[in-house]
Amino acid sequence: GVTGVQTCALPISESGLKPVPVRFEFKDPTALSVAVAGSLNDWDPKKHSLHHNGDGLWVRDAHLNPGQYEYCMVVDGHWMPDPEARDSRPNPFGGRNSVLTVASSHEGVSTPVSKK
Numbered sequence: 001g002v003t004g005v006q007t008c009a010l011p012i013s014e015s016g017l018k019p020v021p022v023r024f025e026f027k028d029p030t031a032l033s034v035a036v037a038g039s040l041n042d043w044d045p046k047k048h049s050l051h052h053n054g055d056g057l058w059v060r061d062a063h064l065n066p067g068q069y070e071y072c073m074v075v076d077g078h079w080m081p082d083p084e085a086r087d088s089r090p091n092p093f094g095g096r097n098s099v100l101t102v103a104s105s106h107e108g109v110s111t112p113v114s115k116k
Contacts, residue, residue, distance in 0.1 A: 017104045019063035024048070026082070029056030031075050038071025038097070040064055045074040066104040070097040 026034050034052075035045035040062070050058035070089065072079045081088050085098035 017066045019065050020102050020104065022062050022064050022100070022102060024050060024060045024062065025084075026050060026058040026073055026075070027056055028058065028075060031058065033074075033076055034058040035074040036060060036062075036071055037074050037079070038069055038100075040069045040071060040100075064100075064102045066102050069100045069102070071100060072097060 024036050028034065031052075034050040036048040036050065037043045037045040041047040048060055048062060050060040052058055070091075071082070072095075073082050074080075079095070081096045082098035085100070087099040087101075088096040089099055091097045
């Protein structure tokens with residue numbers, strides 16, 4: 001989940017605002033690799049690998065500009081929507097993309113963080 005899927009949506013950012021800290025979390029004690037791919041990183045899972053904390057929890061901290069992003073979790077090479085995402089929308093591949101909305105820092109703390 002996101003504490004922050006397969007389309008080509010671009011982030012809708014508000015210019016002039018500072019990036020906001022976002023934490024992606026995913027719980028799976030059997031996973032060998034977990035990454036986030038989405039409009040935040042040109043759908044490239046190599047850019048946002050999560051790190052295993054040894055307790056079944058995978059974590060990645062990032063800084064994102066305020067706006068809305070679509071993304072998927074990539075678990076052991078399999079693309080899937082974030083099971084803890086608050087919102088999702090259909091993608092052109094017949095699946096669903098998770099949606100993350102990052103609030104600007106002056107609107108309060110962004111809370112896209114969730115846990116599986």
